[in-house]
Amino acid sequence: MGLLSDAAGNLAAARAQMALSLGWHIVIACLGVGFPLMIVIVEVMARRTGSDELMRLAKRWAQAAALLFAIGAVSGTILSFEMGLLWPGLMATFGPVFGFPFALEGIAFFLEAIFIGVYLYGWDRLGPRAHLASGLPVIISGVASAFFVVTANSWMNEPAGFDLVSGKLVHPDPIAAMFNAATPIETTHMILAAFMVAGFLVASVYAVGWLRGRRDRYHRIGFLVPFIVAAVATPPQIVVGDLAARFVAVHQPAKLAAMEGLYTTSNGVAEHLGGIYYSDSLHYDIEIPRALSILISGDPNSQVVGLEAYPPDQRPAVNVVHPAFDLMVGSGFLLLFASAWLGLVAWRRRRLPKSRWFWRLAVISGPLAAVAMECGWIVTEVGRQPWIVYRIMRTADAVNPAPGLPIGLFVLVFVYTGLTVAAVVMLRRLGRRDESESFAGARH
Amino acid sequence: MVLARIVVIELWIGVTAYALFAGADFGGGIWDLLAGGPERGAPVRGRIEHSIGPVWEANHVWLIFVLVTLWTAFPVVFSSLLSTLYIPFSVAVLGIILRGSSFAFRKEAQPMRLRRLFGALFATSSLLTPFAFGTIAGAIASGRVPAGIAAGDVIGAWLNPTALFGGFIAVGTCAYLAAVYLTADARRAGEESLVAYFRRRAMVTGAALSVVGLAGGLLVIRADAPVLFTGLTGRAMPLLVASAALGLASLLLLRLQRYVLVRGTAGLATVAAIWSWGVAQYPALLPSALTIDNSAAPDPVLWALAIGLGVGAVLFIPALILLYGLAQGVVAPESG
Numbered sequence: 001m002g003l004l005s006d007a008a009g010n011l012a013a014a015r016a017q018m019a020l021s022l023g024w025h026i027v028i029a030c031l032g033v034g035f036p037l038m039i040v041i042v043e044v045m046a047r048r049t050g051s052d053e054l055m056r057l058a059k060r061w062a063q064a065a066a067l068l069f070a071i072g073a074v075s076g077t078i079l080s081f082e083m084g085l086l087w088p089g090l091m092a093t094f095g096p097v098f099g100f101p102f103a104l105e106g107i108a109f110f111l112e113a114i115f116i117g118v119y120l121y122g123w124d125r126l127g128p129r130a131h132l133a134s135g136l137p138v139i140i141s142g143v144a145s146a147f148f149v150v151t152a153n154s155w156m157n158e159p160a161g162f163d164l165v166s167g168k169l170v171h172p173d174p175i176a177a178m179f180n181a182a183t184p185i186e187t188t189h190m191i192l193a194a195f196m197v198a199g200f201l202v203a204s205v206y207a208v209g210w211l212r213g214r215r216d217r218y219h220r221i222g223f224l225v226p227f228i229v230a231a232v233a234t235p236p237q238i239v240v241g242d243l244a245a246r247f248v249a250v251h252q253p254a255k256l257a258a259m260e261g262l263y264t265t266s267n268g269v270a271e272h273l274g275g276i277y278y279s280d281s282l283h284y285d286i287e288i289p290r291a292l293s294i295l296i297s298g299d300p301n302s303q304v305v306g307l308e309a310y311p312p313d314q315r316p317a318v319n320v321v322h323p324a325f326d327l328m329v330g331s332g333f334l335l336l337f338a339s340a341w342l343g344l345v346a347w348r349r350r351r352l353p354k355s356r357w358f359w360r361l362a363v364i365s366g367p368l369a370a371v372a373m374e375c376g377w378i379v380t381e382v383g384r385q386p387w388i389v390y391r392i393m394r395t396a397d398a399v400n401p402a403p404g405l406p407i408g409l410f411v412l413v414f415v416y417t418g419l420t421v422a423a424v425v426m427l428r429r430l431g432r433r434d435e436s437e438s439f440a441g442a443r444h
Numbered sequence: 445m446v447l448a449r450i451v452v453i454e455l456w457i458g459v460t461a462y463a464l465f466a467g468a469d470f471g472g473g474i475w476d477l478l479a480g481g482p483e484r485g486a487p488v489r490g491r492i493e494h495s496i497g498p499v500w501e502a503n504h505v506w507l508i509f510v511l512v513t514l515w516t517a518f519p520v521v522f523s524s525l526l527s528t529l530y531i532p533f534s535v536a537v538l539g540i541i542l543r544g545s546s547f548a549f550r551k552e553a554q555p556m557r558l559r560r561l562f563g564a565l566f567a568t569s570s571l572l573t574p575f576a577f578g579t580i581a582g583a584i585a586s587g588r589v590p591a592g593i594a595a596g597d598v599i600g601a602w603l604n605p606t607a608l609f610g611g612f613i614a615v616g617t618c619a620y621l622a623a624v625y626l627t628a629d630a631r632r633a634g635e636e637s638l639v640a641y642f643r644r645r646a647m648v649t650g651a652a653l654s655v656v657g658l659a660g661g662l663l664v665i666r667a668d669a670p671v672l673f674t675g676l677t678g679r680a681m682p683l684l685v686a687s688a689a690l691g692l693a694s695l696l697l698l699r700l701q702r703y704v705l706v707r708g709t710a711g712l713a714t715v716a717a718i719w720s721w722g723v724a725q726y727p728a729l730l731p732s733a734l735t736i737d738n739s740a741a742p743d744p745v746l747w748a749l750a751i752g753l754g755v756g757a758v759l760f761i762p763a764l765i766l767l768y769g770l771a772q773g774v775v776a777p778e779s780g
Contacts, residue, residue: 063552070548073501074541080511081537084526088593091515092523096741099516100748106512107756110505114763121498121770137763172741174516174748400527402594408534415538419545422562426552 011399013406014086019381020409021078024416026377027197027370028072032112033142034198035065036119038226040135045221047128053218059123061202064430066120071423073113078412085408089398090388093169097162098155100174105148112141146194150187151178157380158182158251159389181251185244186380192237193376197369199230200335204366205431211359220352227362230369231339238336241329242295248383249296252390253305254314255383258321260292261285262306269293269304273326277318280308316383324378331372338365447750448740451517452729454753455510460718462506464621464711467614469500471622473543473570474615475645482560489563491638492622493551495629498771502764504544509753516749518739520591521729525580528589528596532576539573542566571615578614582607585721586669587731591739605668613657617714620649624694624710628703632773639703647698650710654691657717671731675724683723687716 039061046054080102083091091099115137122131155161161177163170206214206223249256257263261272261282269292275285290300307315338361345353353359388395472492479485479492515522526533542565550562579602583589586606590596601607623646630638666673676684690713697706727736740746 067548067552070501071545073504074544077504077508077540078537080508081526081533083515084511084522085530085533085537088523088527091526092520092593095515095519095522096517096745099512099519099741100745100752102512103509103516103749103752104756106505106508107752107760109508110502110756110760111763113502113505114760114767117498117502117767118763118770121767125770170742172745174745400530400594402527402530402598404598405530408530411534411538415541419541422545422549426549429554430552 008396010401010405011396013409014399015395017409017412018082018086020412020416021075021082023374023377024420025072025075025079026373028068028075029146030194030197030370030373031065031068031201032072033146033191033194034196034229035061035068035202036116036135036138036142037195038199038202038229039065040132040139041225041229042221043132043135045225047132051217053216054221057218057222060430062120062123064427066116067423067426067430069113069116071419075419076109086400086405087388087398088400090393093167093393094162094389097169097172097174097177098152101148101151101155101178105145105152108141108145108148111137112145115141143191143194146191147187148178150190151180151183153380154182154186155180156388157186157384157390159392164392182247185240185247189237189240189244189376192233192240193369193373195233196230196237196335197366197373199226199228199233200369201366202226203230204363207359207362207365211356211363223362224352227342227365230335230365231342234332234336234339238332241332246296249304252384254307254310255316255321255379256296257305257307257309258316258318258383259325259379260304261318261322262292262304263308265303265306265309267293267303268301271295272322274323277322282318282322314386316385321379321383324375324382328372328375328379331368331375334361335365335368335372338362445737445740447743447746448517448736450750451513451740451746451753452736454750455513455517456719456722458506458510458513460715462503462510463617463718464714465503466500466506467574467618467714468621468625469496469503470543470570470574471618471620472496472626473547473567474619475622475626475642476563477567477571482556487635487638488641491626491630491633491635491642493547494633495626495771496547497551499767500544500547502767504540507540513749513753517741517746518729518734518736519741520739521734523593524591524595524730524733525584525589527594528598528601529580529583530594531598532579532583532602536573536576536580539569539576542569543573570618574614574618575611578611579603579607580610581614581721582610584730585610585672585725586665587671587733589730589733591730591733605664606672609661609664613653613661616649616653616656617717620646620653621710621714623649624698624703624706627698628707631703643698643701643703646706646710647695650691650695650698654688654695658688672724675726676720678724679726680720680724683716683720687713687720690716 039058042054042061043058045051046058115134118126118134119131119138122134126134155177158180159177160180161173161175203223203226206219209219210223245256245259248259260269261275261277262269263280268290271288271291272282273286273288275282277283292304293302294300296302296304307318338358341353341358341361345351345358384390386394386396388398472495476485476489476492479488511522546562546565546569550559550566553559553562582604583602583606586604588596588601588604588607623642627639627642627646630636630642662673662676665676690709694706694709694713697709725731728734729736729739
């Protein structure tokens with residue numbers, strides 16, 4: 001009796017705990033992937049121009065990155081443990097086939113941790129060239145670890161590289177599992193997202209400064225470098241996002257139907273924006289006739305599969321997936337608009353936009369990018385339910401049935417709340433501190 | 445199945461490296477905890493912060509290395525362990541996140557009150573984490589983790605004499621290694637009062653660890669985990685003797701003020717102790733439940749892992765040496 005009821009209660013708690021710790025970590029992880037590139041760019045600019053001001057900016061960012069990296073290292077560790085604490089059923093059966101990319105990610109992360117130490121600690125100890133050279137492995141291994149870890153998720157969406165014989169895994173092929181059909185699109189989508197989130201978030205800070213009148217070179221470069229990095233990633237991201245939706249339409253029609261709030265399989269399907277889903281359809285939504293059919297296949301009369309094609313216990317939660325999808329796409333286009341605004345003004349007038357509306361948009365660009373990225377993960381993960389491994393293993397069959405497990409969720413909510421407050425307070429304090437002692441000096 | 449044994453050795457090297465390096469970082473936190481009031485303890489805390497600051501994140505990654513290797517190569521061992529021992533693992537995780545974040549925050553914290561709060565969190569979590577890992581080691585070694593998801597006793601598996609003994613030994617080892625390493629660090633920095641401070645602590649913890657570890661430990665283990673006892677006193681005996689001898693040599697070297705040399709002997713004493721456990725329960729991974737052969741993933745997975753980790757090691761080990769060189773002031777090409 002105890003075991004069954006525990007398993008049911010554990011499932012909801014385990015999903016919430018995983019969502020909280022993954023959703024929290026991923027913002028920090030994006031900064032870990034994207035921030036080093038910006039720091040190295042500013043360091044190159046500082047060394048080229050001999051500007052103390054820019055060197056001060058690079059060092060200030062490095063201090064912030066050191067703080068974020070430390071938090072990211074531990075919040076990422078929690079996730080590794082949670083794979084076993086929360087989902088032992090998944091790991092017991094499928095660890096061999098999709099565990100390998102995690103091992104590669106571990107190595108990439110090792111290199112990132114080592115070189116971030118070398119880069120930070122070697123600022124005044126290494127020569128300029130050696131120091132810049134130590135920044136490169138940080139950038140490369142950051143992107144590589146993002147790639148590897150997302151292949152593990154793409155495998156959960158598009159399982160490959162094994163056979164199942166009466167519930168037992170045979171012929172595992174870790175390489176085929178890693179390079180499954182969903183890998184190219186999902187990894188590209190996430191790596192671009194990481195640069196967008198990191199770039200827009202850092203730029204947001206300096207956009208606030210701009211609105212408050214801090215417009216010297218330090219703040220201008222502090223805004224421009226991250227904003228440009230993010231703006232460059234944005235248009236390709238829209239294209240990759242479109243490819244991702246078409247991929248989902250073919251490979252996971254139930255997820256697409258949930259994204260679009262579509263119940264009835266039909267031809268010439270409209271795109272529905274917003275709305276609430278009940279009694280098998282969307283209400284209070286905005287309808288664009290035939291748009292979904294066009295988006296998915298280019299043919300205005302093409303067929304799109306609805307949720308009715310799936311038994312009720314295999315339909316993802318529309319009221320979570322559909323609004324998350326709309327919010328992601330909406331945020332993405334707003335960010336594209338902001339990027340184009342800066343690009344056009346810079347190209348035609350050779351200066352930064354003057355309109356306060358641009359700067360207000362720039363202030364919210366960071367949070368918008370983070371929201372878009374979180375919503376994207378909600379679409380991917382909630383849209384895959386009830387499966388943890390698509391069409392192969394149910395999430396309910398993977399969860400740890402141990403009694404008392406949900407207590408961990410409450411502890412973690414408490415810890416992450418404290419951590420969020422502390423991180424924000426400490427980063428703000430770091431930003432405000434005007435006096436610039438050298439970074440290495442601070443470590444002495 | 446030679447391949448599975450190679451992966452087990454890689455895994456055990458990861459465990460050993462984590463204990464030697466990250467263990468000492470936790471030990472630093474333990475000495476921070478015991479350093480006394482904010483004024484009296486300031487120089488000690490400063491020394492600890494400077495010693496572990498540049499390296500603790502890299503040292504921490506050995507743990508990730510162990511986890512991913514375990515779940516890929518021995519998935520049922522991983523799942524059985526984490527699901528049955530979810531309480532000590534959760535405590536360890538909590539300790540890890542509090543230790544890492546509060547250490548990073550403390551460096552930037554301005555008002556003394558805030559600094560002390562983060563400092564207290566850092567120090568207590570540095571004690572909590574190795575204790576939790578020690579109980580996990582004891583739970584495994586005494587054969588209390590059966591095969592299967594949450595198949596064991598979620599409380600009794602780690603709340604027993606061998607597991608608690610493991611917790612104390614882990615905490616003691618961390619404190620001992622940290623004191624030994626910090627003595628040499630203080631000497632290099634020319635902080636003579638701290639040299640004496642850490643040297644005294646290294647000698648006391650070293651002596652205590654020898655007495656408790658050998659005498660007390662063998663009594664506890666003999667009564668509570670007879671199978672482990674047979675292994676330790678049988679096949680693993682040479683390693684245990686080596687560990688004890690190296691421990692004694694370390695005490696002597698500390699007395700002779702050979703601080704760089706004693707790093708080696710103290711480290712090796714720890715290595716010998718960890719490998720004696722491994723040898724004692726070989727070829728079992730979860731004694732009385734799973735062995736290397738009946739829990740290893742199929743060969744293609746092991747090949748990929750062995751090669752991947754090997755290539756990875758070629759990349760990260762030189763990098764790690766560079767980082768340690770920088771942190772220890774050995775590598776200083778230009779501004780020196």
